[in-house]
Each structure stands twice: as structure tokens, then as C-alpha cells.
Amino acid sequence: MEFNMSLVGQMITFAILILFTMKFVWPPLTKMMDERAKRIADGLAAADRAKLDLENAEKKSADKLREAKQQAAEIIAQAEKRAAQLVDEAKGNAKVEGERLIAGAQGEIEQQIQHAKETLRQQVATLAVAGAEKILQREVDAAKHADMLSSIKAEL
Template sequence: NFTLIAQALAFALFIWFTVKFIWPPLMRAIERRQKQIADGLAAGEQGRRDLEAAGRRAHEELAEARERVGEIIGSAEKRDAQMLDEAKAAARAEADRILAAAKADIDQQVARAREALREQVAALA
């Protein structure tokens, strides 16, 4: 019986020693490791959310850039059409001016030719 009591006392002393001196540092180490794991998981989740947000922002900026490019191209095409119309109008105006000058020159030459013909007819008469 003494052996059983001694073993029970040794076991109780071992349990007390373990609970008093071994268990707290072991629990602190486990809690520290749990916190590291939780922090790592949280950081991973935050990184995933940041990546998704960056992807959305990139997609939005790309759509915005495409829209802006469309506006720039539309503006350039409009300006191109306007410049073409202006050039056509200027060419028409220049052609009309040249045509009017040519008609005036022809009218003057016809008038001179008639005058010269009258003088010749008068000289013959």
C-alpha cells in the first residue's frame, strides 16, 4: 500500500509540477503559434481582397481609358471632317474666283475684239 500511496503522491507531485511550471509556457507557445497562424490567414485574406480591389480598379481604369480613346478618336474624326469641309469650301471659293476672273477676262477680250472689228469696219467704209 505504501508503494501505491508513494506512486499516487509522486504522480500528484508530477501533475502539480507540470501544471505549475510546464503547462503555462507550453500554453503561451501554443497561443503564440495560434496567433501567428491567425495573423497569417488574416494577412492572406487581406492580400486577396487587395488583389481583387486592384483588379477591379485596373478594369475600371482600362474601361475609362477605352472610353477616353473613343472620345479622342470621335473628336479627331469630327475635326477631320470639319477640316475637309473647310478645305472643300475654300477650294470652291477659289474655283469660283478663278472662274469669275476668267469670265471677266473673256468679256474684256470680246469687248476689245468687237471694238477692233468696229474700227476695221469703219476704216473699210
């Protein structure tokens, strides 16, 4: 009987241990496991959200990069167009300046030609007057000859 009593005592002790464990030990353990499962689930959800956010950020960065490249290409095209305009303007300005310089030089040449003609005319007139004076020194009426020489000088 000792075997039975000892078995019954062990069974009662085991039952008390099970009741104690179910009442005091098991609820905190299940609570900790539930909390840990919840934390793991939240972490997985956060990882999924982070993965989606990363994909969205990569798409946005690719779009921004494409837009930046397009803007850079447009800016380069505009700069090239402006450079061509500046070159054309410079050519036009240089042509106008060259024409102005040529016209100025031609005007100066014309002035020098006129001056040379006038100088030559004066020299011819002086020579004519000198020749006429020599001729007139032989003739008597100096006033008539002076009038004639003035008219000849004016014509030349």
C-alpha cells in the same frame, strides 16, 4: 514493502515532475501555442482582407478599363467628326477658290476681248483714215475732211 516504497517514491517523483512541468514548462509552451494560434488567425484575417482588396482592385480596374474604352470611343467619334468637318471645309474652300479662279479667268478673257476690240477698232479707223486720205487728196478742203475723219474715228 520495497515494492510499495519504491512505488511511493516513484509517485512522489512523478508528482514533483508534474508540479515542475506545470509551473515551469507548461506556461511557456501554452504561451507559444497561443501566440502561434494568434499569428495563424492574424494571417488568415490578413489573407481574407487581401482577398477582398484584390476583388475591389479588380472591380476598380474593370471600371477604369471600361471608362478608358468609353473615352477612347468618344475621342475617335470626335476625331471622325472633325475629319468630316475638315473635308467639308476643304471642299468649300476648293469650291470658292475654283469660282474665284473662274471669275479671274473670265475677267481676263473680258479684258482680252476688250483689248482685241479696241485693237480692231483702231485698225479699222486707221484703214478708214487711209482710205479717206486717198479720197481727200483729190478734194481741196483738207481741214473739213480731217474734222469729218476725226468724228468718224471717234464713232468707231
